[in-house]
Amino acid sequence: MRYIWERGDARGDRTGVGTRSVFGATIRFDLAGGAMPLLTTKRVYWKTATRELLWFLTGDTNIRSLCAQNVQIWTDWPLDRYRRETGAVISREAFSQAIVEDEAFAREWGDLGPVYGKQWVDWPTYEPVGEGLFRKGAGVNQVAEVVESITNNPGSRRHIIEGWNVAELGSMALPPCHKSYQFHVADGRLSCLLYQRSCDLGLGFAFNMWSLAALTRMMAQQCNLEPGEAVWTGGDVHLYLNHAELVEEQLSRRPSGEAKLTFARRPASIFDYRIEDFEVSGYAPQGAISAPVAV
Template sequence: MTESLLETASTIAPSQGRDRHWEWQYLDLMRQIWEHGDERVDRTGIGTRSICGATIRFDLSGGQMPLLTTKRVFWKTASREMLWFLTGETNIRPLCAQGVEIWTDWPLDRYRKATGEDIARADFSRRIVEDEGFAAEWGDLGPVYGKQWVDWPVYEPAGDGLYRKRAQGVNQVAEVIASLRANPGSRRHIIEGWNVAELDAMALPPCHKTYQFHVANGRLSCILYQRSCDLGLGFAFNMWSLALLTRMFAQQCDLEPGEAVWMGGDVHLYLNHASLVEEQLSRTPSGEARLEIARRPDSIFDYRIEDFTVSGYAPQGHISAPVAV
């Protein structure tokens, strides 16, 4: 660790508001990983510092939302991704058409390796949007998140020991909504993305893999278990999306929002994110964001980005860092 980072970490004391702002949970975790995490070579070859197991809790009452204030989080981009998951879509074309590029690097990497063409990212995205055939060939991610959420495959006996895939799989999202309404005390309100049989067909196996909902005293909480978390870049989107999904489910089930509880398995920082870590640990959280949902759609699948308005969000500047593919 650099001397400047150590000096920065030592200047942040509990008296500065650690008990008053939820984001200290995040900054403390970042510092713990950077100073004490196990350094290892990872899938990307970049290397990380990692710990096993972490929890962050956030109270969603009063419209509060967990947007990091020590750097700008593009919450509309994260929201568009969540709405895309709920469609069951697996092709990046609808995302690229909205200017959302968070999934583009994986198809782009596959295209470059397969064709040898060093196409620019912007040109690749533009071609994905403009050319339906090109998008069909190069823009699909395989059966990632949304496919598992709303169309988990089911196979039925077809005779002679063979099985055929049912035309429509299990819509976990719809089933959990129905379960929350009919039997709120159940311990089976779970949406699972980790389909072992289809992991090899996915561009990236699900990181935020298991969501479990819990009802108590008319409030809906959700626990997310995330097997792998890039704390420097990915967490901000993951935490926002968890809270947004919980708010949407609560509205659909006539419940008040409770807590968003994030649980990380392998929680890590990439070694090439030193400047991000140093800069973010030098900042102090302040302010809070609140979300207003303009209407109640007919179903969980009918929300639009225009339904969401955030107020009170005044973050410090954006901090850029490279994405590991």
């Protein structure tokens, strides 16, 4: 964070806010002994991040179930579209409540398009029906296929979950930032490398790193392996210029404590985890730091 803030390149960006940025960064974190990469210099709402991860695994693309759990990570994008297209003046709280209480409203305004979960568990396929015509085929469940390939062919270099579906990027509320996951088995340990094309270091990174580690732990449990490393690689890693107070406050703090994750049970499949299955100990963060989200 300090390096980017003091020495990163000043760049314009899609949001118009402006950033300081570096291109190409890597972090490795050993997950042995239940260790988890939870920042302690600010409070990370790991249950919120976990609920988002579990939502991805359902393949759902509507924010209704998230809003019902008071998870507002994705609310700003459909809210922005609703305000633009209707001209309505509405708070995020009121919009989220309407999404939860009105199924028809949620169908019209709550869908994000074919984002993460859709690509992870239902990557679209098409099959020819003759005369140059095609029909929709069975979707590809990449997550299930990777669990199967890790279990039965651990030495493979093809244990990959990909979110960057070029044909559908234009239909997504936001193209995937954490886009490519590759798993690796060695000495009975499962590691995962995430390539993230764009990283908001001030806000998004803490969630991304937690989710990477949590998914790695879940996959390891399902494949009867020990967790190895969570390896995070960022393309454009940036801090928004309007995050100055967040940056200075966080850099003034010193980390302490060691968070560990245990599972309350072993679910029947990678798709059967519940928030109650995640038990975190040893996490004693300092206070939360808020900052605006650039939409």
